[in-house]
Amino acid sequence: MQVSAEQVRQVYQSEVHDRPVTRADEVPPSYMSITREWLDDVLCADVPGAQVANFSFDERDDGSSNRRRIFLSYNAAGEAAGLPATVFCKAAESLENRIVLGVSDTARAEADFYNLVQPQLSIPTPKARYARFDPQSFAYLIMMDDMAQGVRFPDERTTLTRQQAEQMAVTLAGFHSRFYQSEALGTAALPFTTWPVWWANQMKGAPDFPDFCDKGFEAVEEHLPARLVARRAEVWPATEKSVARHNELPHTLIHSDVHLKNWFILPDDRMGLHDWQLxxxxxWSRDFVFSTTTALTVEQRREWHLDLLRIYISEMERHGVPKIDFDDAFLNVRQQLMTAFAFWTITMCPTGDMPDMQPVRTTVEFLKRMGTAIDDYDVLDSF
Structure with a gap:
């Protein structure tokens, strides 16, 4: 069922936001709802005698979700069991986030990912201690082990090494190959929406999305190639064609939001993925081009991109996927740039119901990188 912003707003306004929760099957409507009893049920249920002694919160960090660490101490049984001293949480505590994550169905999707998909993967992903979505209130909470001390989280100021870039291709192939053309896609085992249906629902839920993408384009015109700026009117039609291509191509599970800031770097330079809301x-080409064009500088992409695609195709074949034709793959990669670009023009100029999701410096740099790639690859002429 398609959810509207007004539905979410009405439920939110009637909600008691700090209502205490005490059982794991209750999704906290806010961080202030979390009690020691709830934490006991979530974290200590499998450790006889263990209990949370005390807990406190870090400052909230807002983006597409409301993020917060919880600091914990335990009784002797909990300490002896090595229960986590900190956990990292994502929630939909504010109205703006509840609307974005409810209308887009991304809160439910991320909970389903951690409960149904993550246990089947061998790629680096966060370990979830709790993942639940409430379809009545549209509240959700994901609780993960805190990785802050063990990994690095890159952003647009991070210059990746060639090895790290290659590991991105390896990680993506490890994920995509696991569910390539699987009969379980779209069933109760993997209850995810197709990308074209997700996109169509997003457009229904936010009918002014195209207009705000165009405003975002206008806001960064000075950072985009002149040829692309001159063809601004063609950008949205090409974006819709990019979405439609998924109806004609082989399917797998895709992350869909694999920009550089949703990766993490392990000490051995392997690359992991977090933020599985979408x-x-x-x-697979959407994930490949979205990740590589945001992660690499323009110069790196021009030098490495085709080699990375070859590595990706080779890894897919190694995992049992029938050999992918390189020319077909590169055409698909080029075309899928358009919706990746739209994700960041809307970030530059979000609609009224959307929260601010990224720093302006990040948004401008990613749009510059993707816009240059669209121009380099003559994407508007590729359909």
Missing amino acids: TTIGH
């Missing part, structure tokens, strides 16, 4: 069913 897990959908579609063609």
Whole structure:
């Protein structure tokens, strides 16, 4: 069922936001709802005698979700069991976030990812201690082990090494190959929406999305290639064609929001993925081009991109996927740039119901990188 912003708003306004929760099957409507009893049920249920002694919160960090660490101490049984001293949480505590995550169905999708998909993967992903979505209130909470001390989280100021870039291709292939053309896609085992359906629902839920993408384009015109700026009117039609291509191509599970800031770097330079809110069913090329064009500088992409695509295709074949034709793959990669670009023009100029999701410096740099790639690859002429 398609959810509207007004539905979410009405439920939120009637909600008691700090209502205490005490059982794991209750999704906290806010961080202030969390009690020691709830934490006991979530974290200590499998450790006889263990209990949370005390807990406190870090400052809240807002983006597409409301993020917060919880600091914990335990009784002797909990300490002896090595229960986590900190956990990292994502929630939909504010109205703006509840609307964005409810209308887009991304809160439910991320909970389903951690409960149904993550246990089947061998790629680096966060370990979830709790993942639940409430379809009545649209509240959700994901609680993960805190990785802050063990990994690095890159942003647009991070210059990746060639090895790290290659590991991105390896990680993506490890994920995509696991569910490539699987009969379980779209069933109760993998209950995710196809990318074209997700997109169509998003447009229904936010009918002014195209207009605000165009405003975002206008806001960064000075950072985009002149040829692309001159063809601004063609950008949205090409974006819709990019979405439609998924109906014609082989399917797998895709992350769908694999920009550089949703990766983490392990000490051995392997690359892991977090923030699985937009897990959908579609063609792998969206993930490949979204990740590489945001992660690499323009110069790196021009030098490495085709080699990385070859590595990705080789890894897919190694995992049992039938050999992918390189020319077909590169055409698909080029075309899928358009919806990746739209994700960041809307970030530059969000609609009224959307929260501010990223720093302006990040948004401008990613749009510059993707816009240059669209121009380099003649994407508007590729359909």
